[in-house]
Amino acid sequence: MRILLLGGTAFVGRAIAADALESGHDVTLFGRGKTGTDLFPEATRLIGDRDTGDYASLRTGEWDAVVDISGYQSREVDQAMDVLGDRVGRYVFISSHAVYPRTGVAPGSDESLGRRDPLRSADVLDNDTYGPCKVACEDDVLARYGERATLVRPGKVTGPHDSSDTVLYWVRRGARGGRVVVPTRLEQPIQLTDVRDLGRLVMRLIVDDRGGAFNAVGPESTIGELMTLAAEIAGVPAQWVQVPADVVPADLPLVLPEAEWSSRQRNPAKARAAGMPVTPLRQTIADILAWDRDRGEPPLVS
Template identity: 60%
Template sequence: MRILILGGTSFVGRAIAEEALREGCDLTLFGRGRTGRELFPGVPRLLGDRDSGDCAALRGGSWDAVVDTSGYLPRQVGDATAALGDRVGRYLFLSSHAVYVREGVAPGSDESTPRRSPVRHVRRVEDLDDETYGPSKAACEDDVLARYGDRATIVRPGKVAGPHDPSDVFTSWVRRAARGGRVALPGDPEQPVQVVDSRDLARLAVRLLLDDRPGTFHAVGPAEPTTLGGLIRTCAAAAGTEVEIVPVPPEAAPPMFPLIRTDHAGQQRSAARARAAGLTATPLAVTAADVLAWDRARGEPPLRAGFSAAEEEHLLREAAGAGR
């Protein structure tokens, strides 16, 4: 199968490229050429920049399938699909759970959950925020479906975790748990959490293409339900340490603290349709161990997520004083 990946050298795209090559697919990558230049020697690369609307490199060639990992704005999707025309078979768009409404959702919700109203007014990726990211992705979904119909496939991942993750969200908990000891948690340790291993997401995407399967699919994990406290303890066990979770005031945390959410039902979505289509389930302990090994191999650079050591120590001292 000839697959074109829009992206393919950073995190999720990289995992999908690796999986496609393992399956013997004939791969082409499209991107700006700024990252991962050493990856995938021998794989053809088309250079362009979706942010600036430069998709000229897509005007030649044909592919059995396209995986869009880098479409965030409707104009980006429109530019790519206009350049590709009908020279592609299936178009798989990587969307997000952020497309869904946030109120009135029950645990176990499936892909029929109502979406937020699509928006098209955001012109630059850097202008997306919590209020517009999901609605912009919803508009992208609509455009892919309108253009390709039954040749469109939508995958909506939850929080993706794995090696090479640039977000630091899961990595911050892996690294903190590896230090062991008392861990400050500005949230409910019983809060449900769903993360999906990037390699499971990649296997699902490639399997959907190989099976030429249309539809919309949740990519969530792990297979066994877990909580935020359970995730932290699993990360500690993977590192061979022990932790004591210490609740601290939620207001002590900056906005969007790693994996802390108030919409608990949004962390309990059903993966039944994706599992039936081939979504695998890497154990959370394996994901944690692999992220820890990758993080240590890269030298554990400063993280942008979570508390600093000084911030956490201050909160832990306050918590100890309040408990006397």
């Protein structure tokens, strides 16, 4: 199949491209050409910039499916769809579980849960605007492609090449051992999506020509288990010291107020049935630590 990826190859796009190429598909990568330029020499590369509306390189060509990885606001998605039109078969939009309300939701909610109100543009994407902007993007993709639209809603995605300071912060902290300050209860739920599982799901949805929405979330776990596994894999003793949230920086990654805990307890049954694998959390953490060690990066914490 001919597959077009809209977005870079630093992390999520990298995993999707790798899975597609390993499965023998013809892959075209559209982006600014600033990340992963040494990756995937067998893929076709088209240069453009969604920030400036530069889609000139997409004005010719046909693809069986497009995977929109880098659409965050409706303007970006609408411009891409205007250019591509009916020269693509299925439009797979990488959305987010942030389209759902953060509070007032029972654990185990599925794709039938009502979404937040759409927001067509925002000067800054944060906890208040990111999800609603993704809702607006979803609406536009559905309006344009109907049954040919597929919406993938990942939870927090992690794995090798995840250079953000969210999951990596706590994995590194646990792997250092010693006394670790934890400004939440150890049983706070987390639901981490291994990026390789996400890549596999996207490709299964394309090959099977599946439309609809899918919660691409990982197995239920806790922040305590995350750090305990990191310490065990690193072979170091560790002690968790729980403190009130208001005595540490308010922006520590992954830490949520208890009212939002159910937002990390989504039902992944539909995505699993569609072919999304489940990498054990221990394996994901071990692979993150190995990648982090091999790249020789300094720690995020002192």
